[in-house]
Amino acid sequence: MIKNVSVIGAGTMGNGIAHVFAQAGYAVVLVDVAAAQLEKAVKTIEKNLDRQLAKGSITGEQKKQTLQQITIETDLQKGVTAADLVVEAATENESVKLELFKQLDAAAPEHCVLATNTSSISVTKIAAVTKRPGQVIGMHFMNPVPVMKLVEVINGYATWAEVSGMIIGLSEQLGKIPAVANDYPGFIANRILMPMINEAVYSLYEGVAGVEAIDTIMKLGMAHPMGPLQLADFIGLDVCLSILNVLHKGLGNPKYAPCPLLVNMVASGRLGMKSGEGFYTYAHGTKELVVSEKFR
Structure with a gap:
């Protein structure tokens, strides 16, 4: 007991x-x-x-x-x-x-x-x-x-x-x-969530759409309470990268390889909400989402 x-x-x-x-x-x-x-x-x-x-x-x-x-x-x-x-x-x-x-x-x-x-x-x-x-x-x-x-x-x-x-x-x-x-890499929650976040980062990296458009499409089109890029900021980009590396190494499948943009953002110290900047910036003192200057 x-x-x-x-x-x-x-x-x-x-x-x-x-x-x-x-x-x-x-x-x-x-x-x-x-x-x-x-x-x-x-x-x-x-x-x-x-x-x-x-x-x-x-x-x-x-x-x-x-x-x-x-x-x-x-x-x-x-x-x-x-x-x-x-x-x-x-x-x-x-x-x-x-x-x-x-x-x-x-x-x-x-x-x-x-x-x-x-x-x-x-x-x-x-x-x-x-x-x-x-x-x-x-x-x-x-x-x-x-x-x-x-x-x-x-x-x-x-x-x-x-x-x-x-x-x-x-x-x-x-x-x-x-x-x-x-017990397999990523279990269920992150085995499904992290590839979605990674694909959202790839879509930004490849110029398919901007930060706001990607998150708006997923929020309004898929009824997600938070867009994948905002969610990545909330989780921490370093945590997202770590989990993707576990998936990539553990499953040996290139589809889990982290986007180079995500790798660079973590290397630069832009980790999302906890560092004050990721895909959005959090140093403005309001709850309003403000896209990082890097992606405007």
């Missing part, structure tokens, strides 16, 4: 995951090496709870209880000592995750399930560096975590059926809708 949850990484995904677990009544330890990042994460969670409060979806007491469920920790070993479930939400880098799971395996209790929020890296490969591969699973939340309903549950080659069933049930308890995928 899961009572104590440790979330590793206090970035955008980590603080969102901590938020939904705490709001569902679980005791959460949010772990990050940077104390400043942890403080920022707690402020973000409080801000998001205030949004829910303003909309009437939670009460003031529920906000208070949610925040009380969260503790912060900079020491990984201390942070997972009592964990029944660890959800890793560190940077999308294979070597970082493999090293982290070795440490988690050594520090977490024997019964503890180790989940990764990876969006593309092999769960089987991550599990293989532990002594508990049957208890390793993918639990891929969508951004923004408190709002998005989907949890993509990824079974590694060795994941026990009972662990998979438990994570499916847990996702439902969080108010999410789980969908199960097997």
Whole structure:
């Protein structure tokens, strides 16, 4: 039975995951090496709870209880000592995750399930560096975590059926809708999404249409809430590139090769919303979309 949850990484995904677990009544330890990042994460969670409060979806007491469920920790070993479930939400880098799971395996209790929020890296490969591969699973939340309903549950080659069933049930308890995928590059969400984003970048690169036209066509013609280039900015162009490289390497198919324009944008530091500029610019202080000067 899961009572104590440790979330590793206090970035955008980590603080969102901590938020939904705490709001569902679980005791959460949010772990990050940077104390400043942890403080920022707690402020973000409080801000998001205030949004829910303003909309009437939670009460003031529920906000208070949610925040009380969260503790912060900079020491990984201390942070997972009592964990029944660890959800890793560190940077999308294979070597970082493999090293982290070795440490988690050594520090977490024997019964503890180790989940990764990876969006593309092999769960089987991550599990293989532990002594508990049957208890390793993918639990891929969508951004923004408190709002998005989907949890993509990824079974590694060795994941026990009972662990998979438990994570499916847990996702439902969080108010999410789980969908199960097997462990192949990109799983389902990104195996379909990233080629679409890549094709949108290719369409811009080849001069088929401009940024606004591409996004408008997909929003109005395909009923997408956000155009693919805006979505790429929101995800982070570096993350998109990383996932495409995983798909290209893992499947060996040239159709997954990242567009040279995307490669150059990442190399130049234009990573989308988080850097202030990608296909759009975000330094103007309004919610209005402004196309980057590079593409006007």
